[in-house]
Amino acid sequence: MAKSAECGVVPQAKATVEMKRELERMVNAIVEEEDYTVEATDHAMGILWALKDLKLKAVMKPQELLGLDNFCFSAVPPPPPELRCPISGELMKDPVVLASGQTYDETFIQKWLKDGHQTCPTTDHVLPHTLLTPNHLVKKIISKWSKEKTSEMSSAEMEGGEEYVEDANLQQFTTLLERLSSSSLSDQKEAVKETRVLSNRSPSFRARFQDAIPQLFDTVLLERANSYIDLREDLVAIILNLSVHDSNRKLVGETPSAIHFLIETLRNERIETRSNAAAALLVLSTLDSNKHIIGKSGAIKPLIDLIEEGHPLTVKDAAAAILSLCTVVENRAWAVTLGAVTVLTKKVMDDILIDEMLDILAILCSHQKAVEELGELGAVSCLLDILRKNVSELNKEKCVAILYTMCFSDRTKLREILAVESACETLSNVAQTGTSRARRKANGILERLN
Template sequence: MAEIEVAKGATELKRELQRLVEAIVEEDENDDDYYTLEVIDHATRTLSAIRNLKSNQPQESVRLKGLYGLSEDCEGVPAEFRCPISGLLFEDPVVLASGQTYDLPFIQKWLKDGNLMCPRTNQLLPHTALIPNLSIKNMVVKWCKLQKYEVPSTLINNDPENPEMPPNHQNLDNLVELLEKLTSSSISDAKSAGRRLRMLTNRFPSFKALFADVSSALPRLFNPILLKGVYSDDDLQEDFVATILNISIHDINVMKMVSEIPSAVSLVIESLKCKRVEIRCYAAAVLSALSSLDSKKHELGSLGTVKLLIDLLEEGHPLISKDAAVALQNLCTVVENREKAIEDGAIAVLMWKILDSIDVGEMLKILSTLSTHHKAIKEIEEHGGVVLLFKILKDNTDEHNKETCVAILYTMCYNDRRKLRDIRGVENAYEILTQVAQTGTSRAKRKASGILDRMSKFAFVSHTT
């Protein structure tokens, strides 16, 4: 039994070593030297751990020291204060979409290498946005001071509660300087300013707030002349769209202000068409936010976003699909956009995704919204929707998904009485709605009972006539 565990550990470590060696070999000359040295050190420790495994050292000791890169001088640091990738004390902790915390340079490198899953949980990431973990920062600083451990300079400089943080007037000067650099004829200066603007709007709420407080900030940021340069460079475009996301999710008023700037909205929509995944990912996230504004749903729909979102859903990239689904659902609360979605092939895409068990909950919500339109009901039936919905009711354990399925069936049979015959045929064979009417959520019970009552009513009418 012990030999099996050791074998598993060796395989895990060898994979880790292979990944690290590939990262070292493929090192870009622009990569941070500190990061590269850390990767080399990690590879060395992993190789040493494999050697220790062959020498039959205790499995847990090998796993911690090798796989997570712990050195002797880091063993006294609590596990919750160490980055799972480097094994070192957090210096700039950020939260990934999976809810796990990592050190910024290491998780950025992980994502830049094209990894789509959380390193610790292997969960597919819905987006790659990174949020500073201020609570961990504060706890690490307090622990370091209590243990007389040197506090990393990044923790001091980035601590929003630290008096050494720049005051608001310096933030304003910084913003003005960056906006000027963005219009520079030098593309390298513009790209440097774009990166810094993205970083500052990601880390510091006080800096984000400037876009609400300074009336000229947003118009200058989305100056059409400036945006010509943005469209010509993928790196700059990614930083711009990420900045829009950072400032939009910070303040609903800023989101509304952004939505009123045509050049900003156009940038987001055009970014949905980009080849670079990260750009499309951030654009979909921004659109999921903008589409929640009732005042903008008609306008966004008229600009061709519905078809673009359906295309993104069909593409099925895990970092984009969820935000695309949210945006499409928001837009389809408007009748005109529902019609566009149906005409642009949404039903077929949704049905195939559900059939393949991909984001079933999100797809069912959109399908439920579209099913209120008579054209959608016909297409759902043509794609075998009745049987598929009953299959989900029978096999799926998610009560919310079951509730949505019943709601769709309810809408179908009330909007088109001819569909009641198909639903009744499946129900008579399996009595699935009868079971839902007894054990489902309150809404599912109500809808299922309504369908059963309607079936009984029209069965009686058919029999008597």
């Protein structure tokens, strides 16, 4: 009875009033101060979440409340900014990467693009293309964050002493850095393992690491990582975790030893570690300045090799990293020179990850040598076959876009297309039923044929 009184109407009403006052104070501070902090917005969001919970509890029927835990609703901290969609402000369900390198919830960015926008909502830069790439890393992080927040609601687990550091202690951080440079292998391994756990769980810890990233890549530690697989695996995971933080992304990208370390890991480590290395390069490549650095450092060839190898754990991240890197013209040229077109086309013909492979081919075919290779590999008939299959409208759009580029770069391909079109009317069907872009491209090819 005492417990139900604590969670009763009067205490809830009092809590609501207090939270509304606090929210008003926070909102006024944010509106009036130009240089307001992220913490202030997070605090305001937390209050809104708590008010929403109280409101839901007030309007729910008694039988609906039976499935809820018997404790008072409290202010639940909102997701960290990197896990929220910049458009909706909500925790992302299906994070995807736009051509600008920004990540959005697929539902909201698709609506933005369907409304006719040709720019990135965050940067306001014109988009070179509107292809969306699944951000598997952010999705994994969101899943982990959700599980951790659920477990935090259990006081029993909290009292059990689970190590979860939200506000990194400065003294603890300083001690950890000293141990990372320890001459003792066992102590160094333990410090790296602890850093991996903290960098995975705590956003504040990731932010605090900004000034200490070079210490992760001192000569002694890297030499040991080359000899001990477990140490290399932990270091790769740390780079991936730290790179989620925007400021760290630039610092890691501008640390040559870090990029070379990831590239070497792509070549000769066990598959889980190689997957993390590919994912780390994908995250780092979302920053434009890093695209140039990563490309010049020689990452493209081992990423192509991972795609050709085709392991389920690595191929998607490797393809997404290549796609991101190839938004830069010189990286596109290197990818073509290093044999990407052959590898990607074979994957399409084998019906393996067609979405991802077509995304990359659609970018690469702006290079003349790529068009020539596509023609030699028999890509025209392959793409026309895909158009006749029951595939997504987006994939049909990509196929038509590639064919369109091929036709206008190599007139000899028109005869091959004309022979198939006369028999099957493949492009004519797309011109009537495809997306607006697919219809436009298909009509362009048909006009060329006529």
